[in-house]
Amino acid sequence: QEQLVESGGGVVQPGKSLTLSCKTSGFVFRRSGVHWVRQAPGKGLEWVAVISSDGSTSHYAESVQGRFTISRDESKSTVFLRMDRVNSDDTAVYYCAKDAPGDFWIMAVWGHGTTVIVS
Amino acid sequence: TVMTQFPATLSVSPGESATLSCRASQRIDTNLAWYQQTPGQAPRLLIYGASNRATGIPARFSGSGFGTEFTLLINNLQSEDVAVYYCQQYHTWPPVTFGGGTKVEI
Numbered sequence: 183q184e185q186l187v188e189s190g191g192g193v194v195q196p197g198k199s200l201t202l203s204c205k206t207s208g209f210v211f212r213r214s215g216v217h218w219v220r221q222a223p224g225k226g227l228e229w230v231a232v233i234s235s236d237g238s239t240s241h242y243a244e245s246v247q248g249r250f251t252i253s254r255d256e257s258k259s260t261v262f263l264r265m266d267r268v269n270s271d272d273t274a275v276y277y278c279a280k281d282a283p284g285d286f287w288i289m290a291v292w293g294h295g296t297t298v299i300v301s
Numbered sequence: 302t303v304m305t306q307f308p309a310t311l312s313v314s315p316g317e318s319a320t321l322s323c324r325a326s327q328r329i330d331t332n333l334a335w336y337q338q339t340p341g342q343a344p345r346l347l348i349y350g351a352s353n354r355a356t357g358i359p360a361r362f363s364g365s366g367f368g369t370e371f372t373l374l375i376n377n378l379q380s381e382d383v384a385v386y387y388c389q390q391y392h393t394w395p396p397v398t399f400g401g402g403t404k405v406e407i
């Protein structure tokens with residue numbers, strides 16, 4: 183079945199960098215866009231970034247624009263989120279999610295999340 | 302586009318119905334999805350296109366609405382339906398935006 187598994191979370195100091203990974207399986211990776219969505223402790227969902235199926239297009243939330251970079255490795259069926267110059271507002275559970283067939287902006291299948299603590 | 306959900310919390314008896322509302326700050330046609338997040342779990346897609354159930358979602362979940370006003374109806378509430386429900390617009394992007402969530406409790 184379709185699966186996404188996040189990793190790479192942990193404790194990071196303010197101003198430092200961290201890279202999250204989203205390993206996918208069970209679907210045709212090259213046909214799927216992938217999103218990152220985060221959830222601060224006790225808060226709601228915030229969309230962070232998305233990369234298109236061919237990697238040619240990416241979009242970012244204003245809160246992370248210029249600090250975060252999304253990328254993908256077709257050979258590993260994995261999407262990455264590099265987080266630079268992190269601050270306390272970046273503390274959250276980070277989920278990756280694949281898009282729905284035919285609709286880039288619907289998050290059809292989600293991973294279990296990885297926790298980032300900036301401290 | 303700002304998404305507003307109400308009520309913030311909804312208490313429903315087992316077997317009863319729950320009606321959740323979501324309002325968009327501007328017209329979004331039917332470009333609306335609903336997600337369910339049970340305690341300690343990742344979100345799950347329930348409804349897309351305002352009224353289409355995602356694969357594997359029970360028929361007791363139904364969505365409706367167009368433009369700026371949307372509703373998620375949960376019939377015959379079960380204990381496993383205890384969760385926070387989020388609406389998300391994808392009419393205007395980026396960014397896509399979520400509502401603040403409605404917590405459904407028994």
